[in-house]
Amino acid sequence: MSRKELERSFKKDLVGDVAFKLFRSKPFDRVSMDEIAQKAEFGKGTLYKLFSGKEEIMVHVICRGIANLCRDLEEQCLGTSDVPQALKLLLGLEYDFYTKYSNLVLELVFHQSANSESVFLESVRVQNQQHMNLLERIFEQARTAGMQFRLDNHELIQALNAAIKGLIINRIEQSILDDSREKDLELLNTMLWTGLLA
Numbered sequence: 001m002s003r004k005e006l007e008r009s010f011k012k013d014l015v016g017d018v019a020f021k022l023f024r025s026k027p028f029d030r031v032s033m034d035e036i037a038q039k040a041e042f043g044k045g046t047l048y049k050l051f052s053g054k055e056e057i058m059v060h061v062i063c064r065g066i067a068n069l070c071r072d073l074e075e076q077c078l079g080t081s082d083v084p085q086a087l088k089l090l091l092g093l094e095y096d097f098y099t100k101y102s103n104l105v106l107e108l109v110f111h112q113s114a115n116s117e118s119v120f121l122e123s124v125r126v127q128n129q130q131h132m133n134l135l136e137r138i139f140e141q142a143r144t145a146g147m148q149f150r151l152d153n154h155e156l157i158q159a160l161n162a163a164i165k166g167l168i169i170n171r172i173e174q175s176i177l178d179d180s181r182e183k184d185l186e187l188l189n190t191m192l193w194t195g196l197l198a
Contacts (some may be wrong), residue, residue, distance in 0.1 A: 012050050015040045016064060019057045020104075028058065028107045059120040062104055066127040069097045070134050077138045083145040090138055091188045095164050095181065102168050132157060163191060 001009065018040040022031045033054060037047040051057045072093050077086040098105070108124065139153045149156055167184045 008050070011042070011046075012060060013064070015042065015047065015050060015057060016061045019054075020061045023058065023061070023104055023107075024100075028054070028104070056120050058104055058107060059124055062101060062108060063123055063127045065097065065101050066124075066131050069093060070131055073131075073134050073138065078134075078141065083142045083147060086138065087142060087192060088189060090135070091160070091164075091185055091192065094160065095167075095185060095188065098164050098168050099181070102165075160188070160192070163188060 015036065019031070019036050022036060022039065031054065033047060034044060036054075036057065037044045040047070051060065073090060076089045076093065080086050080089075108121070135157045136153045139149070139156055143149070143153075151159060167187070171180060171184075
């Protein structure tokens, strides 16, 4: 990348970091472009040169989050020969991602249904497909190591994602504020080892 492209990428990531903090602290529709510009210490015009609006910033944040998740999955899960440990790490990484990004993922679903023509959603779909391909590689590695699953890789990934998302939505609905990560991961591991493994 040229210096100009690097600078633009740096600015976009800086705005994304600021916006992500704001999106996590209050509802998406209560965050304004003015507020993002002020917190990022950019003029509003500069912000609009980088992004067309809040939806594009949200998509940038989600895509970057998925890219970071993929990097961690590749390094920690494909980078080890201890397959049971790799699957345990996979569950933790997936759980932490959905915990951190759940409000934005839900907001994206809302925007998708309200604006099905969104050009920004395609970049999330592409990034998510890379994520799914990586998960399939991890489960294929487990099969090669001798593990037998009752489901094919695609069904296994769907089941685990549904379980993780369900636990997180359950926590939101019940306003559970305690540190439930360990309990949730224990439940997910139990499901994987006793419910989904042959």
